[in-house]
Amino acid sequence: MVRLIALWLTLCGFVCPGFAEERPGLPAKEAAEGWLMLFDGTTTFGWTIQGKAAVKDGCLVLGGDQETLATTNASFGRVAVAFDAHAQGGNGVRLVLGSREEMLPAASSKGLTRCAFVLDMAMQAAPIQFRVPAGTSLTLKDLRCLPLGLKPVFTGKDLAGWKELSGSRARFEAGDGELHLRAGPGDLQSAEQWADFVLQLDVKTRGPQMNAGVLIRGQPDQAGSGYEVQIRNQWQGDDRTRVVDYGTGGIHNRVPARLIAANDGEWSTMTVMAHGRTIVVWINGYPVCEFTDTRVQGKTASQGAKLDRGPIAIHGDDRNLDVSFRNIKLAELPRPKP
Structure with missing residues (x-):
């Protein structure tokens, strides 16, 4: 029925809002717990690969006849990492976060082995890496992480710690x-x-x-300032990759979301990682957007790369808005060295 409605809208020249149908990403419970997919099962999005990498049957395969280093484009401070792994041809595969290293278990004749680690970089956030020596092939599946140490920045009872900016027509309760x-x-x-x-x-x-967003690294008391992580569950026809107006999780006016991983009328979990010039966004655990601001540093995000501190904001664009938020929490990452 949903597809018939979407087809009718397409034929009439309309675009499809986020009807409640199966969405990409993790199951609702795991997404709400804060788990993030580091591998989407089909691409190497979110990774920088030095060496050899391939995606086969829903698995990420690293290495072979040459040494391979796979590095996430996102950085983390304290994080739990879990995945299924199988190494062939040798040992010595390492999971790395900054100066912290963990040796992966030796290959098992039973195939994939479930692995779980907690990594902590107290001094400086760093990407997650897999180091695979030459002559070894590492197969990874269901690779995910859970950022740790997040603390509430919204009480859930009142607007303490927040302020409505002058000139706002929106109602915040x-x-x-x-x-x-x-x-x-x-x-x-x-x-x-x-x-x-x-x-x-x-x-x-x-x-x-609905057309709303979350602003990060803004200017105090300046409406609409900062990088806007878009909230808009709208796509063209029945193709979630044909996002409208950058789509939920896209960086407005910079990089659109790869697809819409949220539905209207359902709670979705948004995760935003900002570290240096890089911003990465997950929706319901699915990696939807990655943006590295290569511009000259500016005082505001509209003038250039905004790297210094700024407030975050809940932002509304349209008069017909009706959007709810909950469980707003944050963990500050150790800053990169100059």
Whole structure:
């Protein structure tokens, strides 16, 4: 039925909002817990590979006849990492986070072995790496991570620690663990400021074609400032990769989401990692967007690469908004050295 509606809308020249159908990403419970897919099962998106890599039957295969280094483009401070692994041809495969290394188990005749580690970089956030020596092939499946140490930045009871910016037409209300954004436009901005961090929150759009966002590294008391992580569950026809207006998880005016991994009327978990010039976004655990700002550093994100501290904000664009947020939490990442 959903596909028939989507087809009718397409034939009539309309685009399809986020109808409640099966979405990409992790199951709702795992997504809500904060787990993130480091490998989407079909591509090497989110990785920089030095050496050999291939995707086969839903697995990421690294190495072979030459040494291979696979590095995430996202960086982490304290993180749990879990995956299924099988090494062939030798040992010495290492999982690395900065100066921390873990040796992977020796190859098992039973095939894939479930592995789990907790890695902690207290001094400086770093990417996750797999180092595969020459002559060894490493097969990985269900590769995911869980950022640790996030703390609430929204009480769920009131707007303490936040302020509605002057000129806002939106209505922001807090209670029962949720923050409600109605009407618009307008911004609710945090009093505290951050530069490098992992931010997680749950969001529900309570109608079709809602247009909102989360602003990061903004300017205090300046509406609409910062990088905007878009909230818009809308795509063309029945193809979630044909996103409208950058799509949920896209960086507005910079890089669109790869696909829409959220549905209207359902709680979805958004994760934003900002570290130095790189911003990575997951929706329901699925990696949807990656942006590295190569511009000359500027005072604001509209003028250049905004690297220093700034507030975050819940941002509404349209008058017909009805969007809810909950479980807004954040872990600051150790800053990269100059």
